[in-house]
Amino acid sequence: MDVLFEPLSYAFFNKGLIVATLSGALLGFIGVFIVLRGMSYIGHGLSHSIFGGFAASQLFAAQFYMLGAGLWGVASAIAITTVARKGRVGADAAIGVITTASFALGVALFAKFGTSGPSFENALFGSILGISIQQIIGLVAVSILAAVFVFLRYRALIFSTFDPDVADVSGVRVARLEAMLMIVLSLAILATLTVIGVTLVAAMLVIPAVIGRMLTDSFGKMLAWSTGIGMFCGFVGMYASYYAGVPSGTMIVLVGAAIFVIVLAITGSRGLRRSAGLDKHHDVAELAPVVTR
Amino acid sequence: MTGTGVGEILVRLDHVSARYDKQIVLDHVDFHVHEDQFTGIVGPSGAGKTTLLRLLLGTLKPVAGTLTTEPDLRVAYVPQLETVDWNFPITVFECVLMSRTHGRRLPWASAAERARVMSVLDRLGIADLAQRHIRELSGGQQQRMFLARALLREPQLLLLDEPTSGVDVSTRHDILHLLGDLHEDGVAIVLTTHDLNGMAAHLPHLVCVNKRIVADGPPAEVITPAVLEETFGARMEVLEHLGMLVVVDGAPEIRTEAM
Numbered sequence: 001m002d003v004l005f006e007p008l009s010y011a012f013f014n015k016g017l018i019v020a021t022l023s024g025a026l027l028g029f030i031g032v033f034i035v036l037r038g039m040s041y042i043g044h045g046l047s048h049s050i051f052g053g054f055a056a057s058q059l060f061a062a063q064f065y066m067l068g069a070g071l072w073g074v075a076s077a078i079a080i081t082t083v084a085r086k087g088r089v090g091a092d093a094a095i096g097v098i099t100t101a102s103f104a105l106g107v108a109l110f111a112k113f114g115t116s117g118p119s120f121e122n123a124l125f126g127s128i129l130g131i132s133i134q135q136i137i138g139l140v141a142v143s144i145l146a147a148v149f150v151f152l153r154y155r156a157l158i159f160s161t162f163d164p165d166v167a168d169v170s171g172v173r174v175a176r177l178e179a180m181l182m183i184v185l186s187l188a189i190l191a192t193l194t195v196i197g198v199t200l201v202a203a204m205l206v207i208p209a210v211i212g213r214m215l216t217d218s219f220g221k222m223l224a225w226s227t228g229i230g231m232f233c234g235f236v237g238m239y240a241s242y243y244a245g246v247p248s249g250t251m252i253v254l255v256g257a258a259i260f261v262i263v264l265a266i267t268g269s270r271g272l273r274r275s276a277g278l279d280k281h282h283d284v285a286e287l288a289p290v291v292t293r
Numbered sequence: 294m295t296g297t298g299v300g301e302i303l304v305r306l307d308h309v310s311a312r313y314d315k316q317i318v319l320d321h322v323d324f325h326v327h328e329d330q331f332t333g334i335v336g337p338s339g340a341g342k343t344t345l346l347r348l349l350l351g352t353l354k355p356v357a358g359t360l361t362t363e364p365d366l367r368v369a370y371v372p373q374l375e376t377v378d379w380n381f382p383i384t385v386f387e388c389v390l391m392s393r394t395h396g397r398r399l400p401w402a403s404a405a406e407r408a409r410v411m412s413v414l415d416r417l418g419i420a421d422l423a424q425r426h427i428r429e430l431s432g433g434q435q436q437r438m439f440l441a442r443a444l445l446r447e448p449q450l451l452l453l454d455e456p457t458s459g460v461d462v463s464t465r466h467d468i469l470h471l472l473g474d475l476h477e478d479g480v481a482i483v484l485t486t487h488d489l490n491g492m493a494a495h496l497p498h499l500v501c502v503n504k505r506i507v508a509d510g511p512p513a514e515v516i517t518p519a520v521l522e523e524t525f526g527a528r529m530e531v532l533e534h535l536g537m538l539v540v541v542d543g544a545p546e547i548r549t550e551a552m
Contacts, residue, residue, distance in 0.1 A: 036381065036382070151399075151400065152398050153398070154398075154399075154400035155390070155391055155393065155394050155398070155400065156394050158383070158387070158391050159391040159392065159394060161381075162378065162381050162383065162388070162391065163372065163377070165352065165370075165372065166370050166372055166392075167394075168352060169350045169351065169352060169368060169370050170369070170370075170392055170394060170446065171394060171395060172394055213382060216382065217382050217383075217384065217426035217428075218382060218383070218384055218387065218426075219381075219382045219383050219387055220387070220400070221382075222382045273380075274380065274382070276380060
């Protein structure tokens with residue numbers, strides 16, 4: 001039991017454990033909608049894009065760098081959607097250009113000017129060091145926002161994820177709902193960036209949701225499984241990170257990957273059949289109906 | 294040219310043209326949907342059948358002409374089965390309930406909503422499948438599930454895209470009889486189809502479309518070799534069997550071959 005309690009004597013670990021557990025739950029929760037909409041690539045791109053905002057904001061407004069990075073992420077999400085909707089450039093290309101350019105800018109700014117916040121490596125792969133109370137409050141606030149958003153728009157979210165065209169003619173404002181989901185996604189990535197890391201956030205959006213899909217055929221149960229698995233990955237991964245002495249994000253993702261393998265072994269072909277087609281990419285422009293009424 | 298229904302007009306298209314990118318898909322179409330309409334839209338692939346449905350739904354804006362819809366019209370739409378993600382994690386009950394987006398916003402169904410969903414499923418004969426995953430249904434059951442989802446909205450106008458595509462003959466008859474019952478209950482119905490024989494036997498009104506409305510009226514007036522050739526660009530023979538019209542495609546051309 002000492003193995004479990006010994007790290008808890010350190011304040012930094014306690015904060016890290018809370019943030020990692022909550023981050024896993026939040027990403028697992030939002031990840032269900034991202035994966036089922038075939039938007040995994042957008043999650044991946046946005047996390048890289050936010051890294052650029054993270055670096056730039058530290059230079060120009062160090063005290064408000066989280067706010068700056070958040071606005072940068074939301075702006076990137078809107079830019080991707082707008083460029084893709086114009087139809088001249090596909091969503092893949094829009095994400096590829098906008099997010100990698102933003103990421104490259106972040107790397108250049110880090111290299112040239114350094115940082116007053118997390119180190120380059122910590123920003124990329126996550127760290128449990130230096131987590132502030134403000135960050136915990138921010139993460140709790142984003143988690144509550146995400147939960148309230150999904151709770152109040154649950155049926156419309158399922159409808160527009162499953163069948164956007166019919167949802168639109170049935171009175172669901174699909175384009176607006178999608179924009180709100182993108183904003184919640186941006187905020188979730190931003191709030192979890194510190195512990196999970198830029199390069200690994202996308203994995204935590206995908207892995208718990210895919211495992212959840214392998215375990216059930218019900219949307220509500222998949223949401224519960226994915227949130228619980230994300231939470232478990234964050235909790236166990238944080239302990240593993242402490243004892244292995246490696247970045248927290250890597251261990252959280254590795255725990256998720258291990259659970260995936262175990263669930264795959266247990267569910268076999270049924271699990272594979274359930275998760276088939278989850279990697280189908282939906283073009284952003286395709287997701288929105290032609291005209292709303 | 295208009296639909297031949299009577300009663301109040303729910304949707305009217307006057308001289309409407311529609312296009313995707315720069316390609317005109319429908320050109321100067323006049324089409325009125327009345328409250329007692331029960332119409333099948335037939336035509337070859339790419340003729341503009343689905344485009345006409347999208348115009349009626351309001352998800353496509355005409356590039357010319359006027360589209361007028363009755364205020365607060367309740368429209369429900371049943372998509373093509375081929376376009377559905379059958380691996381999506383929902384049960385039949387969840388699928389039907391999802392259309393209930395107005396009023397109550399809580400994720401779970403109220404007792405009244407649960408009773409209403411089960412009542413619609415029962416009417417369509419699939420109440421015992423409520424907790425099944427949607428992939429586990431047969432083609433006919435899948436079509437009934439989407440009909441249930443549409444009916445939960447208590448529509449005045451029901452639009453269906455290829456409802457008899459990919460189902461066996463018996464299921465096709467069941468679906469068309471079911472639509473007939475709904476029409477009797479006062480729901481206006483417009484559907485697209487490739488199934489000429491099924492439509493000729495079950496529907497009171499047909500519209501032949503190929504970029505424009507080639508002909509419309511009762512099957513006996515519309516199902517003629519001349520209209521079908523103009524619509525489909527291929528020769529078809531029309532036979533009468535036990536009072537029913539039967540279309541035979543690929544009617545042989547009369548040839549004189551040298552021996």
